[in-house]
Amino acid sequence: MIPQLDYIIDKILPAFVTFYLVSLGHSIFEKSGILNLAIDGVFFTGTGAALLGAILPTIYNIPISPPVMGVLVATLIAAILGLFMSSVLTFLPISHGAVGLSLQFFSYGVGIMLGYYVRLAYGTIYGVSFARDDVIYLSIVSLVIGVVLHLLIERTKIGAAIRAVGENPHSAAALGVRVMAIRIVAGMIGFALIGFGGALFILSWQRSWDVKLFTLGYGWLAFATALAAGRHPIVLIPVSLLFGGLVNSQTDIQSRLGIPADVAKLIPFLAALALMLIYSTTRLRRIFASPSSLGKPYYKEEKSI
Amino acid sequence: MRIVLVRRKKPLKYGGLIVALLSLLSGILVFTIFAWLIGANPYPVVETIATTFIFPGVVKDFIILTLLGYALLIAFKGALWNIGAEGQMHMAFLVSIYITLIVFFTTEKSLPFYISIGVILLSIVAAVAAGALWGGLAGVIKAYAGVDEVPVTLILNYIAYFIGDILVYGPFRGKYVYGYARTDLIPDPYKLSIPVQRQLSGNALIDTVTGYIVEFATYAVWIVALILVLIFTYWLLNKSNIGLRIKILGSNPDYLVSLGYDVRKTTVLTFVLSGAIAGLTAALYYHGSLYRLEYPLEYNTASYGYLAILVAWLSMLDVYLVPLSAYIVSAVILGSQRVSSLPSVREAFIRLQLGGAEMAFKLLMFGSILLAYTILRFIQDYELKVVS
Structure with missing residues (x-):
């Protein structure tokens, strides 16, 4: 094999798939006008749920391959969290940021509860992870998901409804869009993708899981990625490729430049901050404007009482 | 019949206090339910959290x-x-x-x-x-x-x-x-x-x-x-x-x-x-x-x-x-730490091989208090009504 190809399969693709899926899910979710500060927590819950899911086939003799089951469980649990968050925030006029942040801490706890037992009982999870070359198919799948979602948002009625709800839920409701239903759809798809990304983080990239994983803050890096790419499924591809490569090449950067490990850990976060600054201070902010109702509590006045 | 949300004419009296108490209770409840789920006796759990207020x-x-x-x-x-x-x-x-x-x-x-x-x-x-x-x-x-x-x-x-x-x-x-x-x-x-x-x-x-x-x-x-x-x-x-x-x-x-x-x-x-x-x-x-x-x-x-x-x-x-709320929070957090050293909880942890997962309990309690607080806050200014 060509050494460059090995490098891409081992280093770039796993990180790219994780970052792409998480930031893609986050983008779809925020397109519907709900500020998502729970991203890091949901990401971590996804990792724990994937670990639990990956051992289920062996225990209960389910004829599904372990990593696929892990992905299914992770997306399911994340989608439930998405259902909860988007329905609560649409039904009640409460602060999006506060709910997201609280849900983040709560889902850190859920993630530990889901993964801890498996971690202790099984130790290594190489046996239930994706094979090395599977990451190529996973990348293709994620790119297809991205393109399909792009078409969904730009070309279909549901996509138009999602954008309308994000821009102005009141006008959308007046035109006959069911705000609650649309936000739930966007929320569940979005969080399911974040859970998918979390699952791939441990089953295809790290191939290990630890309680303290939630202190890594990779969900926040994906947050910055999505913001800098303007929540656009296609623009996200190069940005997450860049970011995934940067994060996963830490050790190479470290050894090549001869810097301490902690300096290398610092680089992605500085880059995330820089990306957010570049996005906010240049014309990108106008080209990829956030949905105008992002983070605004939604309250529909009742006229009939 | 459906449930609708209506803005109150006047904010609920003592609304803030009620919300704060309810969310604390829900956090402790979630914590206790989890302790119960893993097979620990829930009474000493609640008792320990309660006595931590005078600790x-x-x-x-x-x-x-x-x-x-x-x-x-x-x-x-x-x-x-x-x-x-x-x-x-x-x-x-x-x-x-x-x-x-x-x-x-x-x-x-x-x-x-x-x-x-x-x-x-x-x-x-x-x-x-x-x-x-x-x-x-x-x-x-x-x-x-x-x-x-x-x-x-x-x-x-x-x-x-x-x-x-x-x-x-x-x-x-x-x-x-x-x-x-x-x-x-x-x-x-x-x-x-x-x-x-x-x-x-x-x-x-x-x-x-x-x-x-x-x-x-x-x-x-x-x-x-x-x-x-x-x-x-x-x-x-x-x-x-x-x-x-x-x-x-x-x-x-x-x-x-x-x-x-x-x-x-x-x-x-x-x-x-x-x-x-x-x-x-x-x-x-x-x-x-x-x-x-x-x-x-x-x-x-x-x-x-x-x-x-x-x-x-x-x-x-x-x-x-702020001091009152800080006292309550520190008592609840310290209480959750003391709970994890209770014999029945410790035993359950060891039986389920969960030793070291105390962090999860703390985060769950912390998260559910915050979550309940942010969600329940609506009752201060709004009320739920059932209309037919």
């Missing part, structure tokens, strides 16, 4: 969380979500460590009074400045680049952790640590806690009372600082022009513009004040109880910066209720 060990957390609660209160009054108290504290720790362990390091057991006081004051002032700068940085990014302050402060937390890791692993590593990646202990002359000896009498009531007295005496300096910060925050928010600007910023920024004030400068100023108090807290905590930093920093702190969010929210942003 002297609460005092330390109570003081630190009250101070941080005031730091966040100022930012939250301006509707600026400073989630970065953790990072502001860590930058302040580093500055204090630089002053006490590098510049004025000493192996003497005692130093002349004026030197000790001078170094401690210098360390505190520098820590306040470091916290204010780190907070101000977030404020500048929020005000002049328009990036949401929550991701910014969170990312700044990680940056502060890793800067600390680099320093503690490298230049700040102690000379007397036997190869551990941590700093030296703070020299005795720079300690702010007052060692108090006491004998246990065997009577629970008397021991509890003396326990409280001992704790308060140990942290006497912190208490003084706490009172000063309380007075400062009260004055700032209720008597000063700056405080008024912060409050208007929180309720109606457009009004602030029409009054002729600069919203951006007010934002930065709010973050600077908030960070300064977080820095002060960090210096006091380091000099009074922490004494050293250990690598890696992100695993070895009590995450007071995040707990303080809980304190500020449960206080309903009321200056007088």
